[in-house]
Amino acid sequence: MRLNAMMPDLSPEESEMVRRARAIAREDILPIAAARDRNYAPGEAYPWHIADKLDAAGLRTLTVPEKYGGFGARHLVQAMVAEELAYGDLGVAVSMDQTYKFAQLLTVETTQKQRDLYLDDFMNDPRALLALATTEPQSGTDTFLMHDEPGAGPRMTAKQEGGFYILNGTKHYISNGGLAKYYFIFARTAPEKKMSEGLTCFLVPRDTEGFEIGEAHSKLGRRLLQNGELVLRNCRVPAHNLFGEWNGGLSILKRMVSGALIPVMGPSRLAYDLARTAAQESGAASEQWAQMALTEMYMLIEASRTYLYSAAWHAEKPTDDSKRRLMSKVFASEAGIKVCRTAMEVWGRSGATWRDDRPTPEKCWRDVLSYLHGFGTNEAVKLKAAPLLAPAGEDEW
Numbered sequence: 001m002r003l004n005a006m007m008p009d010l011s012p013e014e015s016e017m018v019r020r021a022r023a024i025a026r027e028d029i030l031p032i033a034a035a036r037d038r039n040y041a042p043g044e045a046y047p048w049h050i051a052d053k054l055d056a057a058g059l060r061t062l063t064v065p066e067k068y069g070g071f072g073a074r075h076l077v078q079a080m081v082a083e084e085l086a087y088g089d090l091g092v093a094v095s096m097d098q099t100y101k102f103a104q105l106l107t108v109e110t111t112q113k114q115r116d117l118y119l120d121d122f123m124n125d126p127r128a129l130l131a132l133a134t135t136e137p138q139s140g141t142d143t144f145l146m147h148d149e150p151g152a153g154p155r156m157t158a159k160q161e162g163g164f165y166i167l168n169g170t171k172h173y174i175s176n177g178g179l180a181k182y183y184f185i186f187a188r189t190a191p192e193k194k195m196s197e198g199l200t201c202f203l204v205p206r207d208t209e210g211f212e213i214g215e216a217h218s219k220l221g222r223r224l225l226q227n228g229e230l231v232l233r234n235c236r237v238p239a240h241n242l243f244g245e246w247n248g249g250l251s252i253l254k255r256m257v258s259g260a261l262i263p264v265m266g267p268s269r270l271a272y273d274l275a276r277t278a279a280q281e282s283g284a285a286s287e288q289w290a291q292m293a294l295t296e297m298y299m300l301i302e303a304s305r306t307y308l309y310s311a312a313w314h315a316e317k318p319t320d321d322s323k324r325r326l327m328s329k330v331f332a333s334e335a336g337i338k339v340c341r342t343a344m345e346v347w348g349r350s351g352a353t354w355r356d357d358r359p360t361p362e363k364c365w366r367d368v369l370s371y372l373h374g375f376g377t378n379e380a381v382k383l384k385a386a387p388l389l390a391p392a393g394e395d396e397w
Contacts, residue, residue: 021084029088043216055126086266090367091225131180158187177228199249210235221366271343271364323388333371340365
C-alpha cells in the first residue's frame, strides 16, 4: 500500500524522521510484537531495547524544541511518525506519543528551576518517558469532560508542609504508568471547592519518596504498552515541582487533553496489508467480494488519514479550537474497527486466531478497540467537541 501521500509537504529533514520511524517499525518492532503481546506479563512486555533504538534515531525527543536539543517537530510530523510506529505496534507508538505530547510541557511550560533540575536528565536518558496522571478508581470521564464541581474529578489530595507538598491517593490505567520517569500528576488542593478553584498539577519524578508503582493492568489490546497504577503514600514533592499555579490545574489540564492526534491508523494500515496479502495468496483477490472489501478498507483508511492530517494542520493555527483533533479520534478509531473486522473476514477462519510468529488482523482489531475508550470514551469525546461546533448557518470551512 502506498503511504503518506502528504510526504511532499514535508521538508527533507521531516521526511527523514518519518522514514526512520517506518524502518524501525517494520524491521524491529513488527517482528517481535505478536510474541510479546501474547507471551509477556503486562509489566514485562514493553521492549526497552526498541526504546533505546528510537532514542538513538532522535525519535524519543521528536517534539522537544531545537534550542533544547530536540527535533522540534510540528503536529503533522508527530502524527506521521506515531502512525508509522503504530504499524509495528500501537502500544510502543503510544509510549512515544505520550512522551511527544508532554515533552513540550517539560521544556516550554516548566520554570527555569525545573528545567535546570530535570531537562538534561530527560534529554540524556534514552529510557526517560513521560506520563499524565488524572484517572483514578473513582473518576475518569468526569475529569475528561471537566465537570467543574467539588465532587467531580480526581480525589488524590495534596497538602503543603514546609518546603514540600504531601500527596496521597491512587491513579490507575495510566499510559506509561510504570514506564515513565516523570509524571504530571493532578491532585485536589482544595477538595471542598470546584475543580477550577481546587485542582493543582505537580511534576513528580518516579524516584520521589512515597511514590510507588502498583498493578500493571492486563488489557485486551495495546499490551506492549504498560498501563499502570500509581500509589502515592505521603509522597513528598518538593515545592519547586509545583507545575503552574496553586489551584490552577484545571487550565493546565484543558491544554493537555484538548484533543490529541492519536496513532490508531497504524493497526488499520497493517490490517489492510495483511488482508490484501491473504487475498492474493488464496486467489480471492480476483473475486468481487474481496475487491469490494479491500476497496472499502482503503477508503476508510484514506478518509481517516485525511481527517487526522487536517486536524494536525489546523493545530498549528492560532484559531484552532481542538474540535478536529477530538473528532478525528472518534472517526479514526471507529473506522479502524471496521477495517480490522473486514480484514479478519478476508482471512477467514484464521483471521481470529492468535499467532506468536507473525502479525494477524486479530491483534490489529484488539489494539484499535482500545481507542474506543482510550483518551476519553468516544461518547465523551463527542460531548466535549459539541460546544465547539459552529452555530447553524455559520461557515467555518
